[in-house]
Amino acid sequence: MGLRIVGEAPFTTGVPGKPASRIASIFPNTGTMVTLPGIHATQRLAYVDLLNASARERGLPKLTRAEEDAEMAGAVDLIMEGDAILIRPHPDDMALAFQADELLQDLVAKHKVKFLDVRNQKVHDAIKRRGECWRVTPLPKSPQEMRQMIAASRIGIHGEEIYYYNKTNGTRFLTCQEFDRLAHLGDSSLRQHLAEIREFSARVNIRGKPEVDFFLADKPFSKADLAPHDFRALAPEELETLHRQLGEKFRSAVRPELQRDDPEDVQWRNAMCAALLGHEDEAVSEETLLGLSSEFFMQIQWLPGGRIEEGELIFDPIFDQGGDAARDPDLQRLYDEKSRAFIYNLVREYGDLEYVNIGRVIGSLSYRPPTEGRREVYIAQVKQRGSRKEILSIIRMQKWGIHEHLDEGKSQLEAILESEEYTEYVLDRRLGCWQLGMNVPGRITAKKIGERYSGKQANYRGIFIRSPYFERDYIPGIATDKIPNHRFRSDAFALAYARLLGRAAAANMIVGRCDSHGHVLFDDGDEVMLENDSGLPVEIVVADQTGTFADYSRDLQGVAAEYAEPINRRAEHVSHCHQFAGTYLDAFRERFFRIQQEYRNRKRAFDTLFKHRVRDEAGSFAYRWEKVLERLHRTDPRELATLIREHLALK
Structure with missing residues (x-):
């Protein structure tokens, strides 16, 4: 059934540079779209007038009031914006909105038709179940x-x-x-x-x-x-x-x-x-609907993927338009082959799915400056059929994979081997962090997706490579550096937080977490605070162990001053800054001492954990592990706490 348009065609301009009408009403049951100037209510009335005129021409009685109301209730509001059509669905009749969507795709490309009002739970759930979160107006x-x-x-x-x-x-x-x-x-x-x-x-x-x-x-x-x-x-x-x-x-x-x-x-x-x-x-807000913490708010760009119908995976037709992406900036932003590859892996892993959505995290959630290597981060939203809970996962592409090593001028074989070695290095670092008391996520899985190489080496362009990534469970908390300052006015919150942060600081210092310039990485976006039902901090999890074991040679006394910064930054927002600082330092000292004692009591188990790995004093992980343990053994946590205290700026 072709779409009948009453009024000017969508996007027709009237006065110079202005559209003839910014709004329209579509009636899916009869395949009619009204674009006459006015408001949506007057467009509905115009549609009813059209039906009555048609009835008169055929010698039929005009519609009754009840019939007119029923016809007007079958309308879906549309707004034209730029070259896109926005659907404003009625939350209680999403099926009608999806019918309108199908009709509109005869007028414009699918990625030019988007949905409004996604903050409404019913609208959000209906779009999510279709695997089309990317259709939401951002x-x-x-x-x-x-x-x-x-x-x-x-x-x-x-x-x-x-x-x-x-x-x-x-x-x-x-x-x-x-x-x-x-x-x-x-x-x-x-x-x-x-x-x-x-x-x-x-x-x-x-x-x-x-x-x-x-x-x-x-x-x-x-x-x-x-x-x-x-x-x-x-x-x-x-x-x-x-x-x-x-x-x-x-x-x-x-x-x-x-x-x-x-x-x-x-x-x-x-x-x-x-x-x-x-x-x-x-x-x-979106993070409430998804169960995401507030730093993700307005930071996710949902991508085309696929929907599940009667157990069958149907990929979005947008993937058939890959060749058009270079000519259409909007399509270029949406077209991401990795989305399809992630969905393949998720379907293979979880089996019978009800829906799956893939989103790209745009920009860094950390305030630290960007570094070399790959940095794409994605979020996967999956629900298995018959399960009451969704599964939320964070997907992070491996920093140094085959693509990056090929760009360095390596041969294909060298790039493959070095990519595999880096995967092992990342997983070894995580095990080392866990062994030394850092609270890291309970599960992380190394996986791969297939990609076409399109980098600097012309002779390898177009070859199929396996790009590694890591997938972990989403941590339902808030990054410590994004906690609103007003929350520290509560003594109960501030002291509980100081205790947890001090414990986290001890493990962070032990594993030598810093950037390529030697600056300490701590309390800057990777530490996630979890709360209890009363809103009090109960745990800090390090979501990403970036920079761990980077500093394995310096004495820890040289970095102690930087661990005063988390207290200095919040001192003016707490009621009792000296008590806040004292709690942090006591927890730091106690946790450092406990980890040190665990090492001394089980020295052989720690020392031999990575003996099977290659030891290279140029910086292999086995060598770094050895140096970090030696430093842990000889360091006095009381001296470190004193040095941190000397750099506190308290009134």
């Missing part, structure tokens, strides 16, 4: 993207684009600046727009939200101020005076610093973004 992730979202939200009804449109709930926000600007439009246009504002501020849409609302005005200025006036009947002088009076009242209802529309101003920009995203986005 939230802005930077000030630049926030400015772009604000600019793209400008919309009109029957006249100028004077409103800012919340695509999720359908409300158009009018600012006091835009209201004042109507004075420059001339008598006829001013009259038209004031009547429009009066009419639509009094209406609510199908979601119970006002069609037009007054930005930041709240109760002091509302639709009640416009309701008594018939703007079309006023004389020009009366109209001008009334508009000025209403504008003054609108302005007085808005804080002075927010009366000017300025996307460069942080306060105004944040307030407008909050209005455009809706209160639901503040109350229920």
Whole structure:
């Protein structure tokens, strides 16, 4: 069934540079799309008028009121933005939204059709079960993207684009600046727009939200101020005076610093973004729906993958468009062959799946500067059929794999061997960390995916290589460096946290965790704090052992000063900074001493743990392990605690 369009075709421009209509309504049951200017409610009415006109032509009675209501209930709201169509689904009828989606793919490519309102649990779950989290309209992730979202939200009804449109709930926000600007439009246009504002501020849409609302005005200025006036009947002088009076009242209802529309101003920009995203986005965020901690919020780009239907894995058709990715920037951002490869592995591992979604973590969740090597991180969301719980996993590509070694000029065989050696090195480091008391994740698995090499060596381009990655369970906590400062005002929280952080610092120092410049890596994004039901810290897990055993030769006294920084950074936020610091140092000293005693009591077990590995004083892991144990044996934890205390900056 072809799609019938009533009105201009989508993306048709009207006045120079402006679309003829930014909104549309689609009726999947009859394959009809209405794009007439107005609001979604008037498009529904136009559709009913069309049905009644058709009935008259065929000599049939017009629709009853109940039949009209049923036809209008079969509509799905659409918003055109750029070259994409956004579907605003009704949470209680997702099947209708998916029917609309299928029809729209006859007009535009699948990746140009996206879903709104994914913060709604019903909408989110329905899209997730289809393995299509990537179809969600992304939230802005930077000030630049926030400015772009604000600019793209400008919309009109029957006249100028004077409103800012919340695509999720359908409300158009009018600012006091835009209201004042109507004075420059001339008598006829001013009259038209004031009547429009009066009419639509009094209406609510199908979601119970006002069609037009007054930005930041709240109760002091509302639709009640416009309701008594018939703007079309006023004389020009009366109209001008009334508009000025209403504008003054609108302005007085808005804080002075927010009366000017300025996307460069942080306060105004944040307030407008909050209005455009809706209160639901503040109350229920993506990490809450997924069970992810807050540092992941707005940091995941979901990728096309596949869906499971009747036990069969069906990959998204977007993978058939791989050759088009170079010509389409949007498709290029979405097309990631690794997503399909991860899904293959997950299906083979877990068997009968209900759904699987793969997301790419964009940007680093750590504040440390980027380093060489591969850094892609992904998240996998899997649910087995019959299981009540989802499985969340973190996937991290191996830093040095075949691709990276080929780029260094190595032969294919050398690259394969060195990649395998690095995998063993990473796993050995993890075992060493665990043996020396570092609280690392309980499970980590080394796996591989197939890729085509496209790097620097031209003679190897196009060959099939096996790229290694590590998969671990997601840790449901918050990174220690991202804990809100206000939480440290609670003495119970602060002291429990200081105790855990001191214990973690001891193990971190023992394994010589630092970057390539010798700076200590600690409390900067890899340590994850877990809480109990009362919100108190109960555990710190080191999610990624980056930099461990990098410093295996320096005496630990030389790095002690850097372990004062976690306390100094939080001292002003705790009520009793000296008690906070003392708890940290006591826990550090006790934990260091305990690990040291465990080594001395089981010295042979520790010393021989990596005897089967090659010992090379140039830096093999077996040699590093040997030097770290020697240093542990000779170091006095009381001296270290004293040195850390000397570098505390407490009032």
